Amino acid sequence: MPALRDRLTVSVAAATGAFMVVQYFVNAAWSDGVYRTLLDWMQIIFAASLVVGVISVLRNHLSRAISKPQERWYSLILIVSALAMSLLGFAFGAGRGSSFLWAFDHLQAPMQSTVFSLLAFYIASAAFRGFRARSGESAILLAAAFIVLVARVPLGESLSGHASSAADWIVNVPALAAKRAMLIGIGLGMVATALKVIAGVERTYMGRR
Amino acid sequence: MTCSLCRRFSISAWLIVLGLAANPSSAWADGGPSTQTRWFNPERTPELVATLVVVLAMIGAAIWTERRGLPHIRRLAPLEAIDDAVGAATEQGTPLLFTTGWGGDMGRPTTMAAMTVLSHVAGRAAEHNCPLVFPSHDPVVASVAEDTIRQAAARAGRPDWAHTAEARFVSQSQFGYAAAVDGLIARQRPGAVFLLGSFEGEALVLAEAAHQSGTRTISGTDSTIQLSFFLVACDYTLIGEELFIAADVLSGGRAAVAVRALDWLKYLILLLLVAGVLLLVTTGRDLGPFLAR
Structure with a gap:
């Protein structure tokens, strides 16, 4: 039975993958309709999976609150917050001026911004470690980074008129060439993986190897 | 082994070609209905040629592998480090943390490649x-x-x-997810952190949190912007396509056929680049606009 289920899953993935390739090259009404229907199904499946995910999060944290005293308060805060937001949304709506929107704007958004703002400190500490001239290559990296950083602030322009053009050259020539080489490899890797899914060789999407 | 693989790739190619050929004649042109018979969108000829070239390369690589065996693949340091990382975490009595980033869903090839690495890590x-x-x-x-x-x-x-392993959904929000993973790293002090998949703005937050907790970090992503952060903040990094190669190596057998096909395709691109430069220098003709169409 599991073998039959695997074959069915691989067949559906292969047929859908091949259809997606074909519909990209044709302009027929039928393929456009099927494509749109498949996209709708994806949205429906994602919405259903989100409900399952939220239930799983609540169950997971409930069991943690009971069995792991050291993490109890974190789990309780999460459960209370999730239930409170749901209650606010369902009871009073999520429109303009609602309590739900107030809680989102004044609690959730600032918390997300706080985590985002940590990036500034992390960039500084990562740059401190990354820009050490331990070898010839890292010395070149340090010199290139120094030129680009200096040229991007008013001080660089006041020191030398060529700073900006040197920085532009570093970003647009050697850095872009390296980036494009990586992008070519990544693109080919992605296409090869997609073809392996269509051919039924790649099965990791269903937990198989 | 690879005969069935050739068959699979050939069937895929035929599915695509038959799909194109069997398309009914009623057509849409430029987003609206048209009475004109036009089953193929000519604007996408370069993409079709590229797709068929990739399919042919995969079939050719499967046949080549059948006759001459699997290609030699150089050792990837991040892959070699996985066993050490699992061993060190076991000795310390700390867990392993593996995450695929906020940028990709299950339909993304990068996430699929990360799942293959996860399978290897979970086995160890x-x-x-x-x-x-x-x-x-x-x-x-x-x-x-x-x-x-x-x-x-x-x-x-x-x-x-x-x-005993925990695979769980934490949050759909980007920085909610980052905060949750950061919290796990800070509280559980994992022996090794694996950041493999599609990462966005949360990449450096996670990598630095792992570094500051003194954890060994193995990373890999398809995002060229986040790669620079991983390279400075992590102990080992799979750069771009190396993540796909790593997945192929770990899958072994049939999946590794793609490695040879990727090499051929890169040679072809290199040839096009050289031909383009020569053409531009000698005749003044630019291949760029044609290829980028």
Whole structure:
């Protein structure tokens, strides 16, 4: 039975993958309709999976609150917050001026911004470690980074008129060439993986190897 | 082995070609209905040629592998480091943390490649009885990871270990997810952190949190912007396509055929680049606009 289920899953993935390739090259009404229907199904499946995910999060944290005293308060805060937001949304709506929107704007958004703002400190500490001239290559990296950083602030322009053009050259020539080489490899890797899914060789999407 | 692989790729190619050929004559042109018979969108000829070239390369690589065996693949340091990382975490009595980033769902090839690496890591963790935590931003990815871990534990002969591993959905929000993973790293102090998949703005937050907790970090992503952060903040990094190669190497057998095909395609691109430069220098004709059409 599991073998039959695997074959069915691989067949559906292969047929859908091949259809997606074909519909990209044709302009027929039928393929456009099927494509749109498949996209709708994806949205429906994602919405259903989100409900399952939220239930799983609540169950997971409930069991943690009971069995792991050291993490109890974190789990309780999460459960209370999730239930409170749901209650606010369902009871009073999520429109303009609602309590739900107030809680989102004044609690959730600032918390997300706080985590985002940590990036500034992390960039500084990562740059401190990354820009050490331990070898010839890292010395070149340090010199290139120094030129680009200096040229991007008013001080660089006041020191030398060529700073900006040197920085532009570093970003647009050697850095872009390296980036494009990586992008070519990544693109080919992605296409090869997609073809392996269509051919039924790649099965990791269903937990198989 | 590879004969069936040639057949599979050939069937895929035929599916695509038959799909194009069997398309009914009623057509849409420029977004609206038209009475004109036009089954193929000529604007997408370059993409079609590229797709067929890739398919042909895959079939050719499968035939070549059938005759001459699997290609030699150089050792990838991050892959070599996985066993050491699992061993070190086991000795320290700390768990492993594996996450695929906020940027990709299960339909993204990068996430699929990361799942293959997860399967390998979970197998090793099961052998050493080392706990594994997999936080995710996507319930579908978490569910596939759970299945992957279960399968890996069964292959390692330790099906019971799968119950100790945790694959869970944490939050769909980007920085909610980052905060949740950061919290896990700070509280559980994992012995090794694996950041493999599609990462966005959360990449450096996670990598630095792992570094500051003194954890060994193995990373890999398809995002060229986040790669620079991983390169400075992580101990080992799979750069771009190396993540796909690593997945092929770990899958072994049939999946490794893609490595040879990728090499051929890169030679072809190199040839086009050289031809383009020569053409531009000698005749003044630019291949760029034609290829970028």
